[in-house]
Structure formats: C-alpha cells, structure tokens
Amino acid sequence: MAPDLANRAVNGNTITALSRWSILDKKLPPIDRISTIHVYDFDNTLFQTPLPNPKLWNASTIGQLGRPDIFINGGWWHDSRILAATGEGVEHEEKRAWEGWWNEKIVELVRLSMQQEDALCVLLTGRSEQGFSQLIKRIVASKGLEFHMMGLKPFVGPNGETFANTMDFKQVFIRALLSTYRGTKEIRIYEDRPRHVEGFRDFLADHNKQRVSQRRNPLVAEVIPVAELSATLDPVVEVAEVQHLINVHNALVQEQGNRGKRMAIKKTVYFTSYMVESADSARLVSTLQTMVSDLVDMKYLANTILITPRPCPKNILDKIGGMGSKMMWEAVDIGSFQNNLWAARVRPVPANAQYHTDNPSPAVVLGLRRGARPPEVNRIRNWQPIPLDKTFMFETTVGEKVMLRIETERQEKETDEYEDRRDGVYQSKVNNKRKYYKEDDRQPRQSNGNFGNSGRDYHNPTHQGRGGADNRGRGGYRGGGAPRGGRGGGSRGNFKGPGRGGKGVHGYRSLDDVDRRDSNQGGFGPSAVSYDDSFPNLSSGGPPPPSQYPLPPPPTYGQPFPQQQTQWQAPGNTSTQSRPMGAPGPDLQNYY
Structure with missing residues (x-):
C-alpha cells in the first residue's frame, strides 16, 4: 500500500x-462499547x-x-x-x-x-x-x-x-x-x-x-x-437490459459525435437442430445406462439431432416446417465409436415425414468421454437394436444454438462480410466433400422420409472442429464460456463449460474485483471486472460525470425499467415505468 x-x-x-x-x-454506537x-x-x-x-x-x-x-x-x-x-x-x-x-x-x-x-x-x-x-x-x-x-x-x-x-x-x-x-x-x-x-x-x-x-x-x-456464489438473470430479461445499456451508450456517443463507437448486439449461429426436451434427454440417457455397463467418466448430452451446422438454408428450413416446428421421433438403435462416444439412431414418426440432417442418418449423441467429438457419430458401424419394451417416441423442436456478441457497428459490418465469405467457402466444401472410404456399398445421406441403415460410412471433415455442439467439433453445447476475459467455463475444451449457466459458474471474478491495469496487487490484472466511477473527463474522451448524463430515449423494447443516470428509483414514482416482463419482442426471443 x-x-x-x-x-x-x-x-x-x-x-x-x-x-x-x-x-x-443512524447514530453509531459509543466508542467504548465496541470491542x-x-x-x-x-x-x-x-x-x-x-x-x-x-x-x-x-x-x-x-x-x-x-x-x-x-x-x-x-x-x-x-x-x-x-x-x-x-x-x-x-x-x-x-x-x-x-x-x-x-x-x-x-x-x-x-x-x-x-x-x-x-x-x-x-x-x-x-x-x-x-x-x-x-x-x-x-x-x-x-x-x-x-x-x-x-x-x-x-x-x-x-x-x-x-x-x-x-x-x-x-x-x-x-x-x-x-x-x-x-x-x-x-x-x-x-x-x-x-x-x-x-x-x-x-x-x-x-x-x-x-x-x-x-x-x-x-x-x-x-x-x-466465503464459498463462491453466482447466478444469472432470465435470458430474455438479460438481453433486454443489455440492449437498454447499449441504447444509453449509443445516445451518449451520438451526442458526442463519435459514431465509430456505437455498439450493437449480434448473434452467431453455431448449428441448427431438432432440440430434445430435457425430460426426453433423461429417458434417452436412462435407456443407454440400462443397455450398457461401465459408463464411467461419461459426459451425457442427448439433446439435439443435427440439421445443419451454422444457420439452416431457407429452402431446407421451409421443407422441415420452419423454426419452432415440432417433430416426433423414435429411438431404434444404440451404438458406440471406440467405446468413447455413444449415440442413439432415430427415425421419424410417421416414417414418411419430411426431415433433414447433414449427417448420414439422424442420430442423437447420448454421451462421450474426454477426447471424443460429436462428429464421430458418423463413424459408428455397429448398432444394437433397442428392445421393444424400451423403445419410446419423443418430440423435438427445430431451433438454433446461438451465442450473442457485442460489437461496434463497424465491426458488425466487417463480421457480416467475413461470415458471408466463410459461408460461401463452407458451402463449396459441403458440395465437394470427401467420403470416408472403407466399404463400397455407400448410399447418399437421408434428407427425407425413408429411414435407412445405409450411407453411414460417410465422414464429412467440414463438419468437424468448427465449434458448436453435439454434432460439431470443439465447443460444448451445454457449456459455452469465457476463456478470455469472461467469468465462466471454457469455450474450446470438449464440453468443459459450466452445466446450466445458472448457479455455480466456475472461475468467475467477484463483482468487487475492481482494478487498475497497472496494479501489482495480487489478482488485480488487466482482465479484472470493474465498476469504478472514476472515468476520465470529457476533455480526455471519456464520459461526463453522472449528473451530466443526458436523458436517453426510451428503449425500443417493452416498457423501460425505472432508471436515472445517477440513481435507481424505487417503484411508485409517477414519473417511472415498470421493467419489461415476459418477452420484450420476437427479436429478443430469437437471441436465446
């Protein structure tokens, strides 16, 4: 010190x-009374x-x-x-x-x-x-x-x-x-x-x-x-509040005439899939556990059936009923690859229902061990039929695995252009993908109603190692995380992220971790979370003191929560409005 x-x-x-x-x-107790x-x-x-x-x-x-x-x-x-x-x-x-x-x-x-x-x-x-x-x-x-x-x-x-x-x-x-x-x-x-x-x-x-x-x-x-505690907001409310934070920031940027630092929320779609409800995921995992012993060190998933990596093309999305559409499936076989990845092969109900998957056949990755990757489901050769008394049907919903990011408006445009180019390269790779050569009787992957056992030998390297989840390479569907500057999990490490994103987020920094970048005190480094109010003056490019903040326009979603630039106000003031409840709008619903 x-x-x-x-x-x-x-x-x-x-x-x-x-x-x-x-x-x-309140008056403090006498000095001689406190020990x-x-x-x-x-x-x-x-x-x-x-x-x-x-x-x-x-x-x-x-x-x-x-x-x-x-x-x-x-x-x-x-x-x-x-x-x-x-x-x-x-x-x-x-x-x-x-x-x-x-x-x-x-x-x-x-x-x-x-x-x-x-x-x-x-x-x-x-x-x-x-x-x-x-x-x-x-x-x-x-x-x-x-x-x-x-x-x-x-x-x-x-x-x-x-x-x-x-x-x-x-x-x-x-x-x-x-x-x-x-x-x-x-x-x-x-x-x-x-x-x-x-x-x-x-x-x-x-x-x-x-x-x-x-x-x-x-x-x-x-x-x-004290043992670390952490929790999260309702995801819709969280996005709405962050959007309001950005609205206030952008209003101040506009007043200062510096449009290059305006911010916007952008989403990244890692894959589109048939999402399995949690109760059905538990039933699928239970079926696996009754059929297979020695499932130690297993990370259980059982939550998606891949449609396409990244956003689903409109023609395919229209064919399968659009985002949010429901579909019934029946689990018929269980198989594994090198005893490190286990999956259930499924078929649509009814059998002639329209569906699409970029995998050779529709399957749910049930669980994997360290080092295994979801795309290896396509290398399973031996499938064991599920006994008739253990088969069951379950319903899925078409949805996307989405992560949000905040960028400056200039970054947002550059990212969009990059992703357009990347999608073009990706599509060319898909159209010219190589086969996994082992047998000679391969057939094309399934894209519609007839469920078949052929075509399982295809191996699509372009579907591996690009982040994401169950049928992708590096990221974890149930994790997500923050390897650089964040508070939870790891986004690159074989499903190492925190389980539900709610309580017990691992590795977070306390909300009281406020540090200077040049501080040498233990634990106070460049990545420290800060809520200091000692911002630079306007003359040095920073914000005005809180009392000089202009009143921003109301948010574009729902009803704004009572807020002044200097102090939260209690409910009951006639000049305030209530915070957004429920779904602020379809645009925010699509973020999660």
Whole structure:
C-alpha cells in the first residue's frame, strides 16, 4: 500500500467523522462499547448477484460487459437496472425478500452480529454510492437485516479521497473504522474473492505490525473466505437490459459525435437442430445406462439431432416446417465409436415425414468421454437394436444454438462480410466433400422420409472442429464460456463449460474485483471486472460525470425499467415505468 494511504484516516477520528462513510442515517454506537468489528461483503458473499450468462454471450462480450471503458455509461456493474432485474424484478422480489437469492449461512451470521452488543456490524461493498445506495438498502431491509454502517464506494471520499479500485476503498474504510474504534480487540471480514481474502490478510498483518510498533496489543484478525456464489438473470430479461445499456451508450456517443463507437448486439449461429426436451434427454440417457455397463467418466448430452451446422438454408428450413416446428421421433438403435462416444439412431414418426440432417442418418449423441467429438457419430458401424419394451417416441423442436456478441457497428459490418465469405467457402466444401472410404456399398445421406441403415460410412471433415455442439467439433453445447476475459467455463475444451449457466459458474471474478491495469496487487490484472466511477473527463474522451448524463430515449423494447443516470428509483414514482416482463419482442426471443 502507498504510504499516504496509511495516514488517510488518522485525522478526525470521531464517530461523527466516521458516520460520513456510511449511507445510513443512524447514530453509531459509543466508542467504548465496541470491542469487535464484523465486516460483510455484499456481492456473492451476502447476496447472490447475477452475472453475465456464459451460455448467452461469447467470451469477448462477457469481458466487455465487465469493463468500465467499453460503454460510456459504465457497463454491467455500473447499471443498477441489472441488479434490480434479479429474479422477477424488484417490484416482485421485494415483497418476497428476494427469496433464494441469499447466502443463508452469512445471513444467519449477520443476525448473530446484530444481537452481539459489543459488535459493530458493517456491510461493505465496492458498488458505487451514487448508483446503488437506495437499491441495496431496499434489498437488505427486505430481509430484515440491520447494519450499523453500510459503506458503498463514493465518487469522492469524506476527506476528498479518490480510489483507484475497490480494494483501495475498502482498506481506507476499514482503517477509518479501526482508527475510530481504537479499543477494538477483534475484526472479522467475510469475503468471497480469494485474492481479496489474501489482500485483506496482508493489510491486517501490516496494521498489526504498526500497532505493535506503537506498543499496542495486536488485533485478533480473521478474514473468512466465503464459498463462491453466482447466478444469472432470465435470458430474455438479460438481453433486454443489455440492449437498454447499449441504447444509453449509443445516445451518449451520438451526442458526442463519435459514431465509430456505437455498439450493437449480434448473434452467431453455431448449428441448427431438432432440440430434445430435457425430460426426453433423461429417458434417452436412462435407456443407454440400462443397455450398457461401465459408463464411467461419461459426459451425457442427448439433446439435439443435427440439421445443419451454422444457420439452416431457407429452402431446407421451409421443407422441415420452419423454426419452432415440432417433430416426433423414435429411438431404434444404440451404438458406440471406440467405446468413447455413444449415440442413439432415430427415425421419424410417421416414417414418411419430411426431415433433414447433414449427417448420414439422424442420430442423437447420448454421451462421450474426454477426447471424443460429436462428429464421430458418423463413424459408428455397429448398432444394437433397442428392445421393444424400451423403445419410446419423443418430440423435438427445430431451433438454433446461438451465442450473442457485442460489437461496434463497424465491426458488425466487417463480421457480416467475413461470415458471408466463410459461408460461401463452407458451402463449396459441403458440395465437394470427401467420403470416408472403407466399404463400397455407400448410399447418399437421408434428407427425407425413408429411414435407412445405409450411407453411414460417410465422414464429412467440414463438419468437424468448427465449434458448436453435439454434432460439431470443439465447443460444448451445454457449456459455452469465457476463456478470455469472461467469468465462466471454457469455450474450446470438449464440453468443459459450466452445466446450466445458472448457479455455480466456475472461475468467475467477484463483482468487487475492481482494478487498475497497472496494479501489482495480487489478482488485480488487466482482465479484472470493474465498476469504478472514476472515468476520465470529457476533455480526455471519456464520459461526463453522472449528473451530466443526458436523458436517453426510451428503449425500443417493452416498457423501460425505472432508471436515472445517477440513481435507481424505487417503484411508485409517477414519473417511472415498470421493467419489461415476459418477452420484450420476437427479436429478443430469437437471441436465446
């Protein structure tokens, strides 16, 4: 820590001075009454905060959403609409105290701290004071929790301090606590981010050295790491809120006359397929497990029947009934390739129904082991009939595997041109594909009603290794992820991504991870998520202070959620409107 930080809270060590750090209008307990301080982090420690969905956005976009320098209005962690959209929205969730969105073990510890007469109970978060004070107070109050102090990061501290990042702010805040309540014998800090845990431990160790040098007893200092928690918003709501964030950003860009940085949401279609419902997926997997033993280390899928990689051509889509059309299938055989990939061969019901698949015959990849790839389903030679008492029919829906990305409008045009050229090359490869030579009695792949057992020897290398899912090469259908700058999973690693994109996203960065790029503190690197408010001035190309933000035009979808540029407003104000509920429009529905 810089030497000046150690002296910031030395002057004015009174309860009145300390209270200026809190957003609560309440009198602090007397100094001589407090002997222990309990400090609780908010995001993903006390409250289960929504993160960008790694199944919805590509890796670079998750990184963009977390950075404060991409959007003029700050991004995901600066917009109180995102936090207010948790669950079913603040109007509904406040009535039910955001049930299911809390770490109940930490809630119980807070309640014990409230009951301990000699304990100072503090909520401390790097969320901006200007943008989140009212919303966080309402969330906490709905749960019946009471704190002596609630510290949110101010734009400027009570004594004119500015903060490079959240760790800087929290250390200055805690130093003010310890300098005021000098009789404190113990301090406990609850924090979810491992590197922040290490940072606090180093900070308190340095503080104790200073106390010893002053011939004072060291504190009993404990930093308690909290298990990582994470969740996601409803996907339609999430896209709508991000679209609003982009709308505000674009309005500010237009006012500044810099059209080159306008943003837009774009989608990437990895494949089109007959999507299998989760209940039927479970039945298919159960059938496999009853017929085959020794299925250890298996990643189960059973969720799609490939139609085409990338977007489906219109003529094929029209033939099979269009997007969203239903179709019945019956599983008839089960086979494997080298005992590493298992699949079920299926046939349409009725047998003369129109269908299409770019595979030699329609099949569902049921599961695979590490190293296996879904396109290897086309190399299965031996199929075992499913017993009649175990066969069943199931319904599918035509849909796409889509990931969203955010690009500048210039990038968007360049990407479209690139994808058009790539599609042209891809189609030429499809039309001139090579066969997998092994037998001489090969027949063309199936494109309509008659289900056959021939033509299974075809091997199409152009369908491998291009990302995506069940019948593609490198990516994972149930994963998605963020190998570069994102918060979850890995998008290239044989289905290594997080399972459902909801709770338990692996490898995320805490919402309090706010860092400078040049910071040398542990864990604060270039990819750090930030919601700092210390943006550059307009003269240097950055945004104006929040109070100078122009009022943006309303979003083009649904009804806008109540939002001002400086502070989330509680419902009931006649000048506000309700947040979008349900489906904002067909364009957003197609994104997921």
